[in-house]
Amino acid sequence: MFLPRYRALICSQFTRFSRSSSWSSSCSQIAAAPPRRGFFAGKSSVNTRRDRDTDNSRVMPSNVEIKAKVSDPTRFAARAAELSQSEGTIIKQHDTFFSCTQGRLKLRDFMDQSGQLIFYERPDTDGPKLSRYSISPTSDPPSLRTVLSDALGVKGEVRKERRLFLIGQTRVHLDAVEGLGNYMELEVVMRPEQTVEDGQKVCLHHICLDSLS
Template sequence: MPSNVEIKAKVSDPARFAEKAAELSQSEGTIIRQHDTFFNCSQGRLKLRDFMNESGQLIFYERPDTDGPKLSRYSISPTSDPPSLRAVLSDALGVKGEVRKERRLFLIGQTRVHLDTVEGLGNYMELEVVHLDFFCFVCFFLKVAEDLMEKLSVSKESLVTGAYMDLLLQGHKET
């Protein structure tokens, strides 16, 4: 199963964060609209990501609910009919909840930097250090993530645990 190292944090100044990410990536970033539907499952998380353009991905992932850098293992299957797949999975498993967001994606080296505006929650950032496989050293990727946190002025106090779905279920509100 592929893996990556992830970090998620609250962003208090999205314009400043975007400015720093654009400078580091030498790009204005790519805007991606996403509607994620989370389904009940016995382990990990299962979500259907609808890109709102007749394409999507079914994603299963496992990662610890801790703040700071964490190893995430995932499997992804593309779909060209997210609404139909959502209906089948909803009937079979039940819906845990939904997350709607606009994501601005920046690529910095092997890291995907996301500036997310999450409906009902506000502004967050995610770092995903990708291309992590069995032969790579996790410590190296943790260091890459921590260095980017520093360059993007992400404080340890702003780190969050869990997924956006968890924050919504826990009653977190947009600030």
């Protein structure tokens, strides 16, 4: 089991990713307009967990995630590489966030003529969070960005280079965010038989939350 080592990876590396230090509170450095509190907290992975939406007419994927600011990205990357037995995958991302009356809507441009339009719902709370989302791929992110900007208006933008590691059922992201610094994001990939509580337990047990101070 990688659990004790995984906890060690997180416990020595981070300061708490509180609202005062989150992307949302710093977004005026890079965003077109200040978003509402907690806006820049994205969702990216495709998971197996599915939960029914409010009208019970279809299902939406979901996961449990947590974010924190990284104090030593070099050390963190080395430890994550050791635990995942890989050097990680580098992914460039340009996220554009649009005005949305319900939930959150963003266009993720991978800077290689591919992207994803992502709608998601996630509470603005500390600690592990449940995210429900829908994703639609696109082969022309710039044109889609123009249409959505004209129709809805832009809330803000985030550019980052992400390094992705896979450890067990958890996706570990190390993000170098333009203008803001280095952050980590853990996404617990929910299995079909797991509950939200199971996902929260994985987050809490794996990352040693009391050390993120």
